[in-house]
Amino acid sequence: MTATPDRNIHLWLAPTLAVVAYFVVLWFGHSSQISITLAITIWVGYWWISEAIPIPFTSLLPFVLLPAFGVIDYKEASSSLGNHVIVLLMGAFLMAKALEASGVHKRIAFNIIAFIGGTSSFRIVLSFMTASAFLSMWISNTATVLALLPVATAIGMSSNDKQFTIALLLGLAYSASIGGVGTLIGTPPNVIFASVYDNFSGHEFDFVEWMKIGVPVVIVTIPVVAYWLTRGTKLTTQITLPQMFQWSTSEKRVLTIFGIIALLWITRNNPFGGWSELIGISSIGDATIALLGVVLMATVKGDQQVPLLTWNKAKTIPWDMLLLFSGGICLAKGFSASGLSELIGQLLSSTLDLPIFWVLLILTISLSFLTEVTSNTATATLFMPILASVALTKGLPLELIMIPAVISCSFAFCLPVATAPNSIVFASGQITIKDMAKNGIMLNFIGGFIVSTVCWALI
Numbered sequence: 207m208t209a210t211p212d213r214n215i216h217l218w219l220a221p222t223l224a225v226v227a228y229f230v231v232l233w234f235g236h237s238s239q240i241s242i243t244l245a246i247t248i249w250v251g252y253w254w255i256s257e258a259i260p261i262p263f264t265s266l267l268p269f270v271l272l273p274a275f276g277v278i279d280y281k282e283a284s285s286s287l288g289n290h291v292i293v294l295l296m297g298a299f300l301m302a303k304a305l306e307a308s309g310v311h312k313r314i315a316f317n318i319i320a321f322i323g324g325t326s327s328f329r330i331v332l333s334f335m336t337a338s339a340f341l342s343m344w345i346s347n348t349a350t351v352l353a354l355l356p357v358a359t360a361i362g363m364s365s366n367d368k369q370f371t372i373a374l375l376l377g378l379a380y381s382a383s384i385g386g387v388g389t390l391i392g393t394p395p396n397v398i399f400a401s402v403y404d405n406f407s408g409h410e411f412d413f414v415e416w417m418k419i420g421v422p423v424v425i426v427t428i429p430v431v432a433y434w435l436t437r438g439t440k441l442t443t444q445i446t447l448p449q450m451f452q453w454s455t456s457e458k459r460v461l462t463i464f465g466i467i468a469l470l471w472i473t474r475n476n477p478f479g480g481w482s483e484l485i486g487i488s489s490i491g492d493a494t495i496a497l498l499g500v501v502l503m504a505t506v507k508g509d510q511q512v513p514l515l516t517w518n519k520a521k522t523i524p525w526d527m528l529l530l531f532s533g534g535i536c537l538a539k540g541f542s543a544s545g546l547s548e549l550i551g552q553l554l555s556s557t558l559d560l561p562i563f564w565v566l567l568i569l570t571i572s573l574s575f576l577t578e579v580t581s582n583t584a585t586a587t588l589f590m591p592i593l594a595s596v597a598l599t600k601g602l603p604l605e606l607i608m609i610p611a612v613i614s615c616s617f618a619f620c621l622p623v624a625t626a627p628n629s630i631v632f633a634s635g636q637i638t639i640k641d642m643a644k645n646g647i648m649l650n651f652i653g654g655f656i657v658s659t660v661c662w663a664l665i
Contacts, residue, residue, distance in 0.1 A: 216253070250265075272537075293493040300500045350382045367441060370439050384431065395582055399411070551597075565607075566657075582616055
């Protein structure tokens with residue numbers, strides 16, 4: 207691809223700013239290690255945001271620069287790529303491919319929609335949003351929206367009600383992003399939180415710990431957003447859903463295996479220490495369980511004696527995302543080793559002198575609007591180490607500051623470029639940017655308030 211003039215400017219501006227930052231920080235009397243780490247962070251962050259080169263390639267910079275300048279050694283940097291949360295996410299991606307290949311995700315969605323049913327615009331939008339949110343807890347929000355979009359578009363157009371169509375399609379997009387915060391594997395920023403939390407606290411934030419916070423956020427947010435989108439909309443047309451054929455062998459077996467894996471995740475440590483304590487195997491983690499699911503999917507055969515997960519399907523997972531997360535973990539290691547984390551925490555500690563609820567509200571709303579123009583994954587990668595440092599400095603639980611922030615990175619509802627689901631429904635041609643922005647601006651504020659309130663109450 208030929209580089210554009212703007213791309214060339216961003217390409218060279220990032221290292222230039224990094225060098226300037228290095229000397230400025232040195233001039234203020236800080237160590238060379240802190241100066242170097244901040245300079246590298248500025249370089250990487252700028253390229254992530256501007257996409258001067260593809261994000262996965264940018265993500266390799268910390269692996270090169272941090273060891274080159276002696277912040278961490280090459281072994282420590284390389285361990286970021288094999289971090290257990292990277293393995294967990296890779297396993298989740300691979301199992302999701304088997305789910306998508308079988309088509310069982312569509313069946314689950316249609317059953318949820320049929321169960322909630324109803325003829326009012328609110329109940330129909332709510333049913334689609336519930337189905338989308340549930341699927342997005344386990345598979346990518348992109349796959350969820352692509353699976354449900356043709357049905358939602360057909361139903362919207364058959365109603366001959368433009369406002370209902372807008373509400374239905376926006377609800378589909380928004381709920382896919384909202385549902386992703388329900389589980390640790392639902393969306394990439396959640397995994398970034400888990401890796402940074404582990405790095406700073408030395409404690410693994412497991413599947414159930416996350417669901418105790420993420421699921422309530424989803425349960426509260428989905429009906430509120432559905433109500434907001436359908437306000438003033440009254441549907442008079444009878445809506446009919448497509449009929450699903452008989453269950454296939456692949457669907458049954460994929461759903462059985464995935465159900466077993468989800469159950470193992472949920473009950474690993476709970477209740478009463480979970481099955482890992484009962485059988486005396488404490489060396490197993492969520493990543494181990496995920497890879498067990500992948501092996502089972504690749505071993506068990508479905509229709510026409512074809513394995514539920516083939517390598518042709520498996521190799522299409524988003525490897526670029528795994529590189530991005532690994533680069534973020536490597537950068538977080540540099541924050542800790544150089545002392546930059548402690549410095550940032552001291553500088554920003556005064557921001558937590560406000561009542562904690564107001565801190566959370568300002569943080570969540572600010573990050574949701576920032577994510578409108580940047581990748582939510584890149585935003586989370588940059589901010590998680592900073593917020594962890596601030597929380598440690600003030601003696602606050604890391605999760606109290608980090609979880610509301612990382613959830614709000616998925617709550618960007620204003621622009622098509624903000625999230626993949628927004629882009630997909632916008633590409634359908636049924637939604638304008640004005641439609642999205644008109645509904646999304648208020649929903650960013652509503653989402654920030656809900657996230658802040660739920661996290662403040664539960665954490």
